[in-house]
Amino acid sequence: MNNDNKQTNLLNQHNHIQQLFEHPVRLLAPMEGLSDPLMRQILTQIAADLGRPYDWSVSEFIRVTQHVLPAHVFYKYVPELHHDAKTESGTPIHVQLLGSEAQLMAECAAFACELGAPAIDINFGCPAKTVNNHRGGSVLLDEPEVMYEIISAARKAVPAHIPVSAKIRLGYTDTSKMDDIRGAIADSGADWLTIHARTKTQGYKPPAYWDKIEAFNKLKIPVIANGEIWTAEQAQSCMQQAGTSHLMLGRGAVTRPDLIARVDGSKSINDLVDSSMTDTKTLTWQALIPHQIKFLEGQAKNDIVLVGRYKQWLGMLTKGYSEAQVLWESIKREKNKATIITALQTSAQP
Numbered sequence: 515m516n517n518d519n520k521q522t523n524l525l526n527q528h529n530h531i532q533q534l535f536e537h538p539v540r541l542l543a544p545m546e547g548l549s550d551p552l553m554r555q556i557l558t559q560i561a562a563d564l565g566r567p568y569d570w571s572v573s574e575f576i577r578v579t580q581h582v583l584p585a586h587v588f589y590k591y592v593p594e595l596h597h598d599a600k601t602e603s604g605t606p607i608h609v610q611l612l613g614s615e616a617q618l619m620a621e622c623a624a625f626a627c628e629l630g631a632p633a634i635d636i637n638f639g640c641p642a643k644t645v646n647n648h649r650g651g652s653v654l655l656d657e658p659e660v661m662y663e664i665i666s667a668a669r670k671a672v673p674a675h676i677p678v679s680a681k682i683r684l685g686y687t688d689t690s691k692m693d694d695i696r697g698a699i700a701d702s703g704a705d706w707l708t709i710h711a712r713t714k715t716q717g718y719k720p721p722a723y724w725d726k727i728e729a730f731n732k733l734k735i736p737v738i739a740n741g742e743i744w745t746a747e748q749a750q751s752c753m754q755q756a757g758t759s760h761l762m763l764g765r766g767a768v769t770r771p772d773l774i775a776r777v778d779g780s781k782s783i784n785d786l787v788d789s790s791m792t793d794t795k796t797l798t799w800q801a802l803i804p805h806q807i808k809f810l811e812g813q814a815k816n817d818i819v820l821v822g823r824y825k826q827w828l829g830m831l832t833k834g835y836s837e838a839q840v841l842w843e844s845i846k847r848e849k850n851k852a853t854i855i856t857a858l859q860t861s862a863q864p
């Protein structure tokens with residue numbers, strides 16, 4: 515490629531990223547075992563129905579260890595690749611990779627793009643022992659030079675028009691390496707950065723240290739804040755403290771699937787004109803029931819798995835809806851899918 519073409523490519527890529535971030539982005543977090551393709555399908559549909567679709571979501575991490583993964587692995591984790599890498603409601607799904615071998619990660623990233631990935635995200639946040647013991651996920655936050663190698667190798671291997679991003683925590687055991695991590699990201703060519711505002715040691719326990727994200731705004735790339743956003747008010751505080759308008763929603767979005775609409779609804783012009791408009795941003799328990807039934811009728815290995823997954827979701831919904839608590843009490847020992855669907859239908863009656 516001659517220099518002129520390279521310049522044009524870089525410019526096009528820059529414009530593409532600018533377009534993606536020209537308004538505050540709202541993302542559905544990757545959550546292994548929770549925001550799987552079925553849950554992504556349901557949550558992105560609800561958001562679209564409420565008039566505030568997610569800008570994109572990220573797949574559960576795909577672990578890269580010894581060889582370039584075959585296509586069926588990518589399709590298993592990201593079946594959306596069969597459909598232009600979008601959920602039924604049209605939300606793009608980015609492919610997340612986790613591993614420590616730069617060249618292998620790069621080859622997998624390039625292959626995922628051949629299969630239709632619209633963007634590649636690299637996981638530097640996973641706290642799982644098995645993953646960390648194999649030098650994957652958050653443990654690499656202690657080795658910023660390896661982070662640099664992985665991201666830059668992926669950036670080089672992936673076509674210029676396809677973004678490569680990274681998702682990090684604030685550090686492994688503490689935040690002492692934050693400056694080095696920022697430097698590694700700056701040099702790597704990453705197109706944007708998502709930050710879960712806790713160290714690995716802090717796990718998933720509140721609080722999240724949103725103010726620590728601020729230091730990453732020195733980077734010349736967009737920064738997305740994540741962690742412990744359960745309400746619209748917390749979303750506003752997070753944006754203020756982190757100094758960015760871009761957010762990724764995790765467990766809060768599963769607990770209150772209308773969270774995304776409430777986050778932006780709380781500031782909409784309609785609200786200023788007519789406060790009753792806020793109702794359009796809220797999903798009632800009644801309105802959520804068909805989505806729960808759809809979830810139970812979704813695809814899974816078998817009904818036992820599906821019922822288990824549904825109970826996991828219902829358990830989380832009890833934090834967002836008082837009605838969920840009542841249903842939970844009545845079905846917590848139930849194993850039969852049809853009985854649970856009937857209980858849901860009954861729960862719909864006011």
Ligand SMILES: Cc1cc2nc3c(=O)[nH]c(=O)nc-3n(C[C@H](O)[C@H](O)[C@H](O)COP(=O)(O)O)c2cc1C
Pocket residue numbers: 543544545546547548573574575610637639640681710718740741742743762763764765766
């Ligand atoms: C069950 C579960 C699985 C997760 N799996 C992933 C994953 O595959 N990749 C990733 O980058 N982060 C993963 N995360 C982290 C989330 O993306 C997010 O950073 C974290 O939950 C903080 O956001 P929250 O407090 O809004 O939930 C996971 C979190 C949970 C709770």
